[in-house]
Amino acid sequence: xxxxxxxxxxxxxxxxxxxxxxxxxxxxxxxxxxxxxxxxxxxxxxxxxxxxxxxxxxxxxxxxxxxxxxxxxxxxxxxxxxxxxxxxxxxxxxxxxxxxxxxxxxxxxxxxxxxxxxxxxxxxxxxxxxxxxxxxxxxxxxxxxxxxxxxxxxxxxxxxxxxxxxxxxxxxxxxxxxxxxxxxxxxxxxxxxxxxxxxxxxxxxxxxxxxxxxxxxxxxxxxxxxxxxxxxxxxxxxxxxxxxxxxxxxxxxxxxxxxxxxxxxxxxxxxxxxxxxxxxxxxxxxxxxxxxxxxxxxxxxxxxxxxxxxxxxxxxxxxxxxxxxxxxxxxxxxxxxxxxxxxxxxxxxxxxxxxxxxxxxxxxxxxxxxxxxxxxxxxxxxxxxxxxxxxxxxxxxxxxxxxxxxxxxxxxxxxxxxxxxxxxxxxxxxxxxxxxxxxxxxxxxxxxxxxxxxxxxxxxxxxxxxxxxxxxxxxxxxxxxxxxxxxxxxxxxxxxxxxxxxxxxxxxxxxxxxxxxxxxxxxxxxxxxxxxxxxxxxxxxxxxxxxxxxxxxxxxxxxxxxxxxxxxxxxxxxxxx
Amino acid sequence: xxxxxxxxxxxxxxxxxxxxxxxxxxxxxxxxxxxxxxxxxxxxxxxxxxxxxxxxxxxxxxxxxxxxxxxxxxxxxxxxxxxxxxxxxxxxxxxxxxxxxxxxxxxxxxxxxxxxxxxxxxxxxxxxxxxxxxxxxxxxxxxxxxxxxxxxxxxxxxxxxxxxxxxxxxxxxxxxxxxxxxxxxxxxxxxxx
Numbered sequence: 001x002x003x004x005x006x007x008x009x010x011x012x013x014x015x016x017x018x019x020x021x022x023x024x025x026x027x028x029x030x031x032x033x034x035x036x037x038x039x040x041x042x043x044x045x046x047x048x049x050x051x052x053x054x055x056x057x058x059x060x061x062x063x064x065x066x067x068x069x070x071x072x073x074x075x076x077x078x079x080x081x082x083x084x085x086x087x088x089x090x091x092x093x094x095x096x097x098x099x100x101x102x103x104x105x106x107x108x109x110x111x112x113x114x115x116x117x118x119x120x121x122x123x124x125x126x127x128x129x130x131x132x133x134x135x136x137x138x139x140x141x142x143x144x145x146x147x148x149x150x151x152x153x154x155x156x157x158x159x160x161x162x163x164x165x166x167x168x169x170x171x172x173x174x175x176x177x178x179x180x181x182x183x184x185x186x187x188x189x190x191x192x193x194x195x196x197x198x199x200x201x202x203x204x205x206x207x208x209x210x211x212x213x214x215x216x217x218x219x220x221x222x223x224x225x226x227x228x229x230x231x232x233x234x235x236x237x238x239x240x241x242x243x244x245x246x247x248x249x250x251x252x253x254x255x256x257x258x259x260x261x262x263x264x265x266x267x268x269x270x271x272x273x274x275x276x277x278x279x280x281x282x283x284x285x286x287x288x289x290x291x292x293x294x295x296x297x298x299x300x301x302x303x304x305x306x307x308x309x310x311x312x313x314x315x316x317x318x319x320x321x322x323x324x325x326x327x328x329x330x331x332x333x334x335x336x337x338x339x340x341x342x343x344x345x346x347x348x349x350x351x352x353x354x355x356x357x358x359x360x361x362x363x364x365x366x367x368x369x370x371x372x373x374x375x376x377x378x379x380x381x382x383x384x385x386x387x388x389x390x391x392x393x394x395x396x397x398x399x400x401x402x403x404x405x406x407x408x409x410x411x412x413x414x415x416x417x418x419x420x421x422x423x424x425x426x427x428x429x430x431x432x433x434x435x436x437x438x439x440x441x442x443x444x445x446x447x448x449x450x451x452x453x454x455x456x457x458x459x460x461x462x463x464x465x466x467x468x469x470x471x472x473x474x475x476x477x478x479x480x481x482x483x484x485x486x487x488x489x490x491x492x493x494x495x496x497x498x499x500x501x502x503x504x505x506x507x508x509x510x511x512x513x514x515x516x517x518x519x520x521x522x523x524x525x526x527x528x529x530x531x532x533x534x535x536x537x538x539x540x541x542x543x544x545x546x547x548x549x550x551x552x553x554x555x556x557x558x559x560x561x562x563x564x565x566x567x568x569x570x571x572x573x574x575x576x577x
Numbered sequence: 578x579x580x581x582x583x584x585x586x587x588x589x590x591x592x593x594x595x596x597x598x599x600x601x602x603x604x605x606x607x608x609x610x611x612x613x614x615x616x617x618x619x620x621x622x623x624x625x626x627x628x629x630x631x632x633x634x635x636x637x638x639x640x641x642x643x644x645x646x647x648x649x650x651x652x653x654x655x656x657x658x659x660x661x662x663x664x665x666x667x668x669x670x671x672x673x674x675x676x677x678x679x680x681x682x683x684x685x686x687x688x689x690x691x692x693x694x695x696x697x698x699x700x701x702x703x704x705x706x707x708x709x710x711x712x713x714x715x716x717x718x719x720x721x722x723x724x725x726x727x728x729x730x731x732x733x734x735x736x737x738x739x740x741x742x743x744x745x746x747x748x749x750x751x752x753x754x755x756x757x758x759x760x761x762x763x764x765x766x767x768x769x770x
Contacts (some may be wrong), residue, residue, distance in 0.1 A: 022603050059747065060744055063746075064764055075660070119596070128744070130741050134701070134702045134740075135700050136718065137743070145714075146604055166624075174587050175587055176587035176588055176589040177588050177592060178587065179586055180584035180588075186715050194760075216753075218701075218702060218717050218718050218719055218720075219719065222702075222715075222717070237614075242584075245585075246584060248583070249584050249585045250585075255581050255582065256582060256583065256584050256588070257597040258594060258596050258600055259588050259592035260592065260596065261600055261604065281715070282714060282770075284720075284722075285631070285696070285715070285718060285720035285722035286717065286720055288633065289630045292629070293615075293622075297614065297618065301612075301614050301615055305604075308603075308607040308611075309600075309607065309611075312603045312607075315597060316600070317583075317584075324581065344711075364614060368614070369618045369621075369628075369629065370618065372629070373627055373712055374711050374712065376714070376739075377704040377739035378711065385613075406641060429755070442711070443711070444708055445708075446704070446737055446738075448740075448741045449739065450747045451747040454737075454748070454750055456745075456748045457747070457752070458660070459735055459750045461735045461737060462709075464736065511698065524581060528581045529581060532581050533610050543597075543602070544597075544598075548599070549599060552603055556606065556610065558611070562598050566619065567625075571625070571626065571627070573675060573712050573729075574627075574707075574726055574727060575626045575627065575691075576628065576730060577628050577630070577631070577725045
C-alpha cells in the first residue's frame, strides 16, 4: 500500500516528502499563527491595562481577555504548532509517509471545532473563569466540552505520530536509529499522552459537574488540572529542545556530542515530568511537606538535570560544529563568526539563553517548597513562564518557521529584511518584559489583578514606588515583544499565502528570503573525522568546547546567586510553620 | 570520536558510547547542584523559620463559617468598614475566612506571639497575600490550612486576594494589625496608618 504515495524530493536535503504530511504540517502551522494573532492582540490589551497610568480595559473585559490570552497562547498556538512538528518529524525527517491521512484530517477538524467552541464561549462572556478554570468557578458546559474535543484531536495526532514511526521502521524508510530530533519529538509525544490523559481525567468530571451531575473537589481539581497544565509545558520543553538540535544542525552544522547522554536526558523528562503538577500546590492545604518536597523536586531534580544537560549539549554541539568547519580561533570566534543575520540562528540563540538564564533559573528557584511562600500568585509566576514559554518555546517555534517556509511551504520568506531583525525585537522585548514582571512580583504585586491601586477596596494598599516604574517598563517590554510577534505573523502569513515560490537555488549563492543555512549548507569537510580527533586531542583543561564550558559556568554562577538570595529574602518574613 | 553527525541524521550502528569529556564534567557538576537544590528543602524544615507545612484537614465551608463566627463573638473589640476587629490572646487558634469579596475578621495580633492561623474559603478559591511582606498561601474551599505564625514586626498590614475569584476580585482587601510588645499600634514603614 505504500507504493501509492507520490513522494516529492526535497531540493535541499534530498529527503522524500509525503505531500499529505506536508499539507497537514501546513494546516496546523497556519492555525497556530491564527491563534498567535488572537493571543498577541489580547497581550497588547492586557499590558496596556496593567500599566496603571493607561489602565485601558474595564475589569470585566480585563479578566475575559486574560482568559482569551491564556487559552490562545498556551493551548491553541502551542499545541497546533506541536501538531505540525509531530506531522513533520514523523514523516519528512524519515523519508516516510503519513499512514492515516483521513484520521489525521479528522483529528485536525476535531481540534478546530473544539478551539472554535472555546473561543466563542470566552468572547461571549460565558466562560469568565480564566485559563485555569478552577472549580468551583463555573463556565458554560460547552466550554469544557470544547476543551475535551480539542484534547481528543491532539491525542489522536500523537497516536498517528507513533503509527508513522512504526510503519517507517517496518518499511525500512531509514537506516539505524531514529535521528535525535525525531527522538526528541517522540519524547514530546509521550509526554503529550500523559498530559492529555490528565486533561481527560479532570475535564470530563468537570464537564459533568457543570451539568450538575457530580461533585468535584476544589483541591483535587487543582491537583489533576496541573497534571495537565504544567505537563503540557513540558511537551513544549521537549519539542523546543528537539527544535534546538534541528536548528543547530541546519544553521551551523551542530553535531551530536553523544547520543547516549542527549537521549538519556530526554528519557529523564518522560520519567519525572509528570510530578511537575506539584509546583503549583506548594502552599496549598491539601498536601503535606514530604509529598511537596519529593514531587516538586521532580524526585531530586532529575528533570532539571535533563534541561541542564541539553543546555550544555546544544551550544557545545554548535561550538564543535563551527570548530569543525574551521572557526577554531580562541574561545568565542565560533560564536562571533556565526550567521547572526540568519533569523533561524539568532532565534535559536535567544531561545536557549533566555529559556535558561531567565526561565530556568527563576523556575527552579520559585518551585522550591519554602521559597514559593514569597512567590505564589505574584507576578513572579508569569514572569517565569513567559521566559520559558514565550522567550524560549515561542521564539524557537518562530525561528524554525523561517526554515519551514522554504522547506515545507516551498516559498521564500517575505519581508526578508524584517525577518532578519525579528528575533532581536522579540527577544529584547521579552527580556525587558519578563525581568520587570519578575521584579514587580518580588514586591508582592499580584498576578491576574485588574487594579493594584485598589481604588474600590475598603482599605488602602501601597506598594513600593518602584512598582509603578516596573509596571510601566513591563508594558513597554510587552509592546516591543508584541511588535516582534506581529512582525512574525505578517511575515508568516504573507510568505505562505502571497509569497514568491522558492524557484531554483544554486548552493553558495545568497537569495533574499532563503535562510543562509539552506543557501550555504553548513556541511562538514570530507576529513571531518580527522579534524574531530585533533579537537579531542587538545590538552587544555577546558576541553574541546572551551567557549561553552565558560558560558555554562557563568550560568551556574547566576543560578547559585539567585537561589541563595531568595532563601535570604525568605528568612526575613514572619515565622511560619 | 568517529561518526560525526547532526541531530537530523540517523546514527548508524551502536551509539551507546562513552560520554564526551566536557559533557562528563558538566553532568557531574549539574548533578551535584541538583542535590544541593534538593537538600535545601529538608534542611529548611529542620533549621529554617518559614515552612508551608501547617495542620491540614478537610472542613465543610458551613462549619468553618460557624467556627469563625464563634471566634469573632468571643474576642471582638471593634469594627472597621463593617468588618469586626478581633483581638485573640497569644497562643490561641485564630480564624480568617475568605469569601467573595471580603476577608473576615480583622485580626489584631501581638508582636512576637505565636498563633495558629486557620485559613479557608467559603465559596471559591482565594489567594492570601500579606502586604507588604509578600507572604502567600492558597485558600481552598473545603480545606482548613492551620499555619503557626509569629508576627515578628508590628504594623498595620493588608491581606490582598491574589487568586482570581470573580469580577470584584481586585476589591478584596483585608487587614491585620500587629501591636508591639507594649500593646501599642504603630505606624508601619511607608507612612500608612
